[in-house]
Amino acid sequence: MDEVAEAIADPIRRDILEMLRDGRLTAGDIAARFPVSRPAVSRHLRVLRQADLVRDELVGRQRFYQTETEPFTALVEWLARFDRPRGWEHRLDALETEVYRTRRERRAEPVEKKRTA
Structure with a gap:
């Protein structure tokens, strides 16, 4: 390297x-x-x-x-260790995941309510 x-x-x-x-x-x-x-x-x-x-x-x-x-390859792998999401970037990624999960759940709710009715 x-x-x-x-x-x-x-x-x-x-x-x-x-x-x-x-x-x-x-x-x-x-x-x-x-x-x-x-x-x-x-x-x-x-x-x-x-x-x-x-x-x-x-x-x-x-x-x-x-x-x-x-x-x-070895150099890229070594450099990749410095390319981690920082604290706030990680939190934004988690927020994005939560937003998508909530949207999916809301879209699925009417279908489930119709099935139980």
């Missing part, structure tokens, strides 16, 4: 991951979208590869990159 967090700490690497979210791209296509040198983009891609966030495939003379989502 630490290697993934370290890899995505850099804004250029996050941008690369977002680019690759829509599909695979060549190293040249990725490099062309940044104002930094191609060797710099190559280093960013190497960091992402070492963190197993992207994989590359050599097709002819072109190297294609695409994302690997598995390494994000």
Whole structure:
């Protein structure tokens, strides 16, 4: 998880991951979208590869990159621990549940009264 967090700490690497979210791209296509040198983009891609966030495939003379989502799992699970409903949010959820339950009961009352009559 630490290697993934370290890899995505850099804004250029996050941008690369977002680019690759829509599909695979060549190293040249990725490099062309940044104002930094191609060797710099190559280093960013190497960091992402070492963190197993992207994989590359050599097709002819072109190297294609695409994302690997598995390494994000541990990080997402860890971050999810901080995304709990807070006190008032939990109370609002409970209130919403109670409102729906009361509405269902009120709709069901006339039917039950007709059956007993």
